[in-house]
Amino acid sequence: MISAAIVGGTGYTGVELIRLLSDHPKVTIDLLTSRSHAGTRADEVFPSLRGVSNLVFSDMDEATFSELEQCDVVFFATPHGVAMQHAQRLTKAGAKVIDLAADFRLQSLQEFETWYKHKHACPELLKEAVYGLPEVTREALKTANIVGNPGCYPTTAILGLKPVIEQQNQAAERLIDERIIIDAKSGVSGAGRKADISLNFAEAADNFKAYGVTGHRHLPEIEQGVALLLASKHAQRIRFVPHLVPMIRGMFSTIHLELTEAGCAIDWQQQYEDCYADEVFVDILPKGLYPDSRSVRASNFLRIAVYQNNDRRELTILVTQDNLVKGAAGQAVQSMNVVLGLEEYLGLSQIPIVP
Numbered sequence: 636m637i638s639a640a641i642v643g644g645t646g647y648t649g650v651e652l653i654r655l656l657s658d659h660p661k662v663t664i665d666l667l668t669s670r671s672h673a674g675t676r677a678d679e680v681f682p683s684l685r686g687v688s689n690l691v692f693s694d695m696d697e698a699t700f701s702e703l704e705q706c707d708v709v710f711f712a713t714p715h716g717v718a719m720q721h722a723q724r725l726t727k728a729g730a731k732v733i734d735l736a737a738d739f740r741l742q743s744l745q746e747f748e749t750w751y752k753h754k755h756a757c758p759e760l761l762k763e764a765v766y767g768l769p770e771v772t773r774e775a776l777k778t779a780n781i782v783g784n785p786g787c788y789p790t791t792a793i794l795g796l797k798p799v800i801e802q803q804n805q806a807a808e809r810l811i812d813e814r815i816i817i818d819a820k821s822g823v824s825g826a827g828r829k830a831d832i833s834l835n836f837a838e839a840a841d842n843f844k845a846y847g848v849t850g851h852r853h854l855p856e857i858e859q860g861v862a863l864l865l866a867s868k869h870a871q872r873i874r875f876v877p878h879l880v881p882m883i884r885g886m887f888s889t890i891h892l893e894l895t896e897a898g899c900a901i902d903w904q905q906q907y908e909d910c911y912a913d914e915v916f917v918d919i920l921p922k923g924l925y926p927d928s929r930s931v932r933a934s935n936f937l938r939i940a941v942y943q944n945n946d947r948r949e950l951t952i953l954v955t956q957d958n959l960v961k962g963a964a965g966q967a968v969q970s971m972n973v974v975l976g977l978e979e980y981l982g983l984s985q986i987p988i989v990p
């Protein structure tokens with residue numbers, strides 16, 4: 636069995652990792668850490684784990700660290716700035732590191748330090764880290780030692796744009812206009828389990844608001860995804876505005892593109908279906924069906940609908956996922972499966988919960 640550890644097991648993505656990995660046929664969780672709940676059983680903090688896990692949270696002391704070094708894979712479900720302090724030592728010991736925060740997502744050190752206002756502790760490792768989006772970086776993941784798990788919004792944006800950018804790369808001329816507009820919404824769990832007045836029930840329930848309007852940290856990651864990962868041959872200008880919606884889980888991104896004359900000649904529904912025909916977790920809905928967030932709740936699926944209106948030159952891409960699963964913990968498990976040479980879907984066969 637593969638030995639896994641989760642650093643930061645008391646947060647929302649941490650408990651999702653426990654839920655998913657506990658159901659994984661080839662993995663055992665050997666270690667969970669928490670500073671605030673060291674010495675407490677995981678199922679005391681999360682009664683949903685009663686009968687599933689007997690583990691007790693450990694503090695991040697030297698003894699715990701030595702145990703982490705013995706694990707095959709260490710997940711960091713922590714804020715940015717934590718994994719970067721330990722990645723060097725863990726990978727030297729032979730462990731694979733999967734960071735759910737932003738420490739290893741951006742390849743540009745300058746972009747990281749500008750947007751996260753944090754000095755990077757191991758810039759030399761950025762080059763060797765692989766962005767953990769299997770539908771785009773599967774080959775590179777197979778030999779990765781450090782995985783930068785994507786942000787939730789960038790997952791919807793990059794996978795939502797992939798068929799268009801790839802098709803445009805093969806065309807002689809532009810198929811879409813320079814401007815891409817991403818209008819995105821997230822449930823409140825996207826902000827984590829920390830105490831924050833703006834996330835109180837009386838503030839977030841029965842309310843709807845935009846945030847990060849002047850600039851959000853996921854913008855450079857989306858730009859990197861389009862320019863570097865999808866190797867776009869044309870420059871694109873991306874406008875990204877996220878919103879907080881009064882639901883617990885779920886994420887919905889509506890991507891607005893303007894088609895050129897050449898772009899109108901393409902059957903985009905067919906392009907999307909062809910592009911993702913072999914992807915287990917990306918579902919292209921039949922023409923005329925539109926996704927809703929509950930259709931993916933608690934699952935690793937990401938569902939996409941394509942709406943094309945040639946009269947108005949509009950191509951609208953609707954993308955939904957569970958921010959905590961395909962947007963975080965599920966995607967991390969999917970990448971782990973690729974890194975360790977396992978079947979990609981292991982531990983990820985949960986059917987979405989409705990209603």
Ligand SMILES: NC(=O)c1ccc[n+]([C@@H]2O[C@H](COP(=O)([O-])OP(=O)(O)OC[C@H]3O[C@@H](n4cnc5c(N)ncnc54)[C@H](OP(=O)(O)O)[C@@H]3O)[C@@H](O)[C@H]2O)c1
Pocket residue numbers: 642643644645646647648649668669670671672695711712713714715717735736737785786787824825826827828829958959962963
């Ligand atoms: N929530 C989402 O939908 C989502 C989606 C994609 C990516 N992410 C990213 O995933 C990471 C975790 O997110 P989350 O929502 O699970 O956050 P969270 O609910 O706030 O949990 C954070 C966890 O990290 C631990 N922690 C905090 N500071 C730490 C430190 N300095 N050293 C060690 N452990 C520390 C906390 O436990 P203790 O305080 O007990 O140590 C807690 O277990 C973040 O980087 C976030 O940006 C989140």
